[in-house]
Amino acid sequence: xxxxxxxxxxxxxxxxxxxxxxxxxxxxxxxxxxxxxxxxxxxxxxxxxxxxxxxxxxxxxxxxxxxxxxxxxxxxxxxxxxxxxxxxxxxxxxxxxxxxxxxxxxxxxxxxxxxxxxxxxxxxxxxxxxxxxxxxxxxxxxxxxxxxxxxxxxxxxxxxxxxxxxxxxxxxxxxxxxxxxxxxxxxxxxxxxxxxxxxxxxxxxxxxxxxxxxxxxxxxxxx
Numbered sequence: 001x002x003x004x005x006x007x008x009x010x011x012x013x014x015x016x017x018x019x020x021x022x023x024x025x026x027x028x029x030x031x032x033x034x035x036x037x038x039x040x041x042x043x044x045x046x047x048x049x050x051x052x053x054x055x056x057x058x059x060x061x062x063x064x065x066x067x068x069x070x071x072x073x074x075x076x077x078x079x080x081x082x083x084x085x086x087x088x089x090x091x092x093x094x095x096x097x098x099x100x101x102x103x104x105x106x107x108x109x110x111x112x113x114x115x116x117x118x119x120x121x122x123x124x125x126x127x128x129x130x131x132x133x134x135x136x137x138x139x140x141x142x143x144x145x146x147x148x149x150x151x152x153x154x155x156x157x158x159x160x161x162x163x164x165x166x167x168x169x170x171x172x173x174x175x176x177x178x179x180x181x182x183x184x185x186x187x188x189x190x191x192x193x194x195x196x197x198x199x200x201x202x203x204x205x206x207x208x209x210x211x212x213x214x215x216x217x218x219x220x221x222x223x
Contacts, residue, residue, distance in 0.1 A: 036085030038141035040203055043128035043218045046106060046119045047073065051081040053126070069123045076118035085142060087116050088207075088214045096151075096204055100215055102167035105202060108215035119217060122163050127198055127221035137188040137218075139205060146208030147180040150188050153202040157195050161219065171202055179208065195222045 039045045044052060050070035054063055058078065064071045073080060080087075087108050092099045100109035106119040137152065153171035155161065164170070175190045188203075198221055205214040 036083055037088070037143040037145055037207060037212075037214070038085050038139055038205075039087065039214065040137055040201075040216045040218050041140045042138040043130060043201065043220050045084065045087075045216045045218050046125060047081050047087070047116065048084040049126060049128075049219070050074065051084050055081065067126060069121065069125045072121060072123075073118035077115050080116045080118060083115075087111055087119075087216070088212050090213075091211050092213045093211065094206075096213065096215075097168050099213070102169075103165040105166045105168070105215060106200075106217035108213075111215070120165055122161060122165055124162055125198075125219040127219045129223050130192075130220045132193050132195060132222055133191065135190050135192060135201075137190065137201070137203060139186045139188070139203070139216075141184060141186060141207075143209075144182045144184055145212075146182045147177070147186060148206040148208050149179065150175070150177045150186070150206075151204040152176075152188060152190050153204075154190075154192050154195065155199045155202070159199070161198055161200055166200060166202070166217070182208070192222070197222060 039048050041048055050073055053067065054060070054070055054074065058074055058081070063074070089099055089108055089111050104110055104120055107114070107116040110117055151173065152175040154174050155166070155170050156172055159170045174192055175188060177188060180186050198219065201218040201220055203216040203218070205216065206212070207214070
């Protein structure tokens with residue numbers, strides 16, 4: 001395990017800061033910093049990605065044809081997108097597989113009373129192109145609580161995210177970090193090889209201020 005202390009703000013995080021301000025002013029459903037911290041913004045998590053594309057146009061009926069997975073997520077619970085920072089469970093005691101059952105990994109075990117359950121639905125989620133080899137993940141943490149660790153998994157070759165709900169057996173652990181100090185952005189370097197096509201990068205972020213654990217699915221296309 002390695003210890004990290006990175007600083008700096010990515011272009012994704014800068015956009016996040018601006019958009020969060022807009023959402024907080026315009027929506028009563030926003031829950032504020034007390035109940036939410038962050039997510040992976042590059043490559044973006046499923047709900048952050050949906051919010052970034054459609055947050056200012058979420059009632060556009062074109063979404064149903066252009067982006068059907070985001071469409072079903074918005075219809076199921078719009079607050080899962082507006083509150084993209086709040087997908088976590090408390091008091092897991094590092095036993096993530098017990099807290100998050102198979103088929104519920106992208107919703108963090110139906111965290112927040114099932115608010116994020118739409119993220120578990122298999123389908124043609126929009127992907128971010130990445131290359132085999134070294135990849136850097138960027139997590140934006142509004143509350144700057146640091147991290148006890150990150151665990152990063154990638155789906156195995158042969159897993160089909162368009163038809164199969166994600167299970168622990170579909171994943172390979174590729175990185176486990178040490179402690180990160182307080183910052184707005186954390187960067188996690190991983191190395192991935194031998195994959196092509198649509199995969200899920202699954203990130204567990206254990207926040208540094210308490211036993212608070214975030215479960216994050218990012219859809220990528222290995223090219």
